[in-house]
């Protein structure tokens with residue numbers, strides 16, 4: 001059943017999810033989604049694949065898209081899966097939705113094992129980047145579609161569609177066609193169409209990816225406030241670190257099919273566990289090996305966030321709780337509110353320093369290129385990072 005289910009097909013029937021009342025009473029748990037040892041290998045499990053997307057491995061080795069992921073998403077939280085292209089986040093989302101079967105492991109929704117349950121019997125809905133709206137239907141009919149499939153009476157349907165459109169600030173747009181809307185409005189219709197079904201978990205796969213930066217930033221704030229309003233668990237896939245930091249209660253950083261770190265935005269940004277996380281969620285600014293020893297008096301790998309570094313004169317002195325390093329400004333990138341200085345340290349490494357342009361003009365900032373400087377930072381901002389073999393870490397809070 002549902003062998004041809006794909007993102008483009010989603011509204012065509014059961015995939016729009018009538019929900020399963022039995023799952024609503026799956027027992028008391030504050031864990032909305034639990035993944036236990038979930039693994040997905042493409043190329044050697046064609047029979048187990050639920051999607052229509054055909055792959056031809058051409059005899060190539062199987063691809064391990066998701067590699068033994070353990071994960072708990074709490075009820076009512078905004079949880080993001082962040083990572084570079086190909087790191088396995090969409091595949092993980094699709095397994096939670098039921099569009100892909102795991103090669104190994106279990107998926108539980110509110111305590112109930114749904115690993116083998118088809119998508120339309122899971123109490124989840126998915127919002128895709130490409131909206132997947134019916135172009136020939138009005139906004140109202142698009143939003144009502146899941147309710148029609150579930151045979152919800154007309155009066156109730158109308159009320160719920162009105163509520164859902166109000167939630168996404170599209171009251172009065174019922175009679176328009178998707179083609180008469182902007183990208184941001186289309187995305188809001190897609191969101192209303194998912195919310196109208198009142199799923200307990202909403203899965204969002206890069207839903208803002210097609211929008212321009214300004215609209216994306218506005219929608220990030222809106223999405224977060226809608227999530228808080230409805231209290232539904234949101235699981236959000238993105239490769240945009242800013243987006244994940246802005247919206248999430250917690251996030252998981254994916255790398256090569258594994259979770260490299262899991263925690264709150266502040267934990268992950270201020271205490272990156274690995275070199276990969278330090279570089280992906282922010283600027284890597286690494287000091288390693290002999291350079292680390294020369295500057296910090298310690299061996300290992302360390303990262304210092306660019307905004308924690310003070311750019312001063314070579315004669316500036318460091319306090320007892322500070323570290324200093326001499327260098328020269330190689331490049332200056334003026335960004336309006338702040339400026340990025342790329343500094344080549346005498347000891348050998350290169351660090352990026354961000355300074356707010358409180359009293360600096362663009363001319364003054366750019367004129368600093370080539371200057372000798374002394375960088376100073378608090379020792380507490382020297383963060384030790386591992387090389388990434390240690391597996392996922394949650395809310396370590398190590399300094």
Ligand code: ATP
Nearest residue numbers: 042053055063065084085086087088089090091239
């Ligand atoms: P993106 O941000 O580019 O969507 P992602 O982190 O979501 O990336 P996935 O789409 O989950 O990554 O892909 C993980 C790996 O699995 C990649 O190497 C990808 O090429 C592979 N993969 C995904 N879907 C299939 C498929 N249907 N057949 C074969 N390989 C696949």
